[in-house]
Amino acid sequence: MTAQERVERAASALKVFPLPSAVLFPHTVIPLHIFEPRYRDLVRDALATDRVLALGQLEPGWEGKYEGRPGLQPMLCAGVIVWDEQVEDGRYNILLQGVSRVRLVEELSADKLYRQVRAHVLPDLSYTGPEEEQLRQAVFELAGRVPPSFAENLLPVAARAGGGMLADVVASAVVPEPERRQELLVELDVRRRLEMVLEDLGDLLTQLQPMRPSGPLN
The missing domain is CATH 1.20.58 (Methane Monooxygenase Hydroxylase; Chain G, domain 1)
Structure with missing residues (x-):
């Protein structure tokens, strides 16, 4: 299965890691250190299944609501974990490879500590100019x-x-x-x-x- 196919299959319940300090692009790789308990759970679950998660930005004014579920900006980048390392206290170091832009359709009910959304995958159209x-x-x-x-x-x-x-x-x-x-x-x-x-x-x-x-x- 290709990385694009993995993202498309995951889009109905896409795991989201909101990270205001970083924006991932398709075709690029970002290193991440995962230490918050809810996002350690996210990475653990991703590694046990499809290795897919999305990096997203929060809507302005999120600072006082970060521990909850502040609004997500609708455009995210979904990627695949291409390398992982579990370190002390259950933390992770990972490399996340961007695959595709995705647009948030709706946030799913909170049955996990971390956030999941239904998303629409947006592959780039061909262009030469x-x-x-x-x-x-x-x-x-x-x-x-x-x-x-x-x-x-x-x-x-x-x-x-x-x-x-x-x-x-x-x-x-x-x-x-x-x-x-x-x-x-x-x-x-x-x-x-x-x-x-x-x-x-x-x-x-x-x-x-x-x-x-x-x-x-x-």
């Missing part, structure tokens, strides 16, 4: 202004990715603010998403100077 090559060229320019270790991870993916995948992978690498990342997650128009990421990358490039060669000049 000039924005792809513009963003790819901007990534190549970025590679000349950042440490090689950063560029080595991003360049191979940017070189072979296209459409929505290209936008998501680059956004994951260069956009740090959760609010902006959520805006990009919400954007279903692939062309517009590519344009938005290109704008963000352009802003970053204006702040960075080309790196000087580390060896002697001939």
Whole structure:
């Protein structure tokens, strides 16, 4: 079964981990340390079944309600746990690989400590346009202004990715603010998403100077 098929099967009762500090994109991986009891239960149950869970953002004003069930923003990213490690006190370290955007349809009754929703899976539509090559060229320019270790991870993916995948992978690498990342997650128009990421990358490039060669000049 593919990761996409796992997410589609899980969508009728999708486990949700609300994490205001992080936004996951499809085609990318995020490390998570799970320590709250309700989310330890979530990960344990996911590992025992389909390994699927969604990362989500909370509606503004959640701070005083976090221990309860504050409102979830409707767009989430569902992913598959691709690596896990249980550590002391029942905590987990996991790697969650984003698979697909999903839209919350309704929250299910609270028969678990953690939250579950019924969701609609939203695969990207195919798109090919000039924005792809513009963003790819901007990534190549970025590679000349950042440490090689950063560029080595991003360049191979940017070189072979296209459409929505290209936008998501680059956004994951260069956009740090959760609010902006959520805006990009919400954007279903692939062309517009590519344009938005290109704008963000352009802003970053204006702040960075080309790196000087580390060896002697001939």
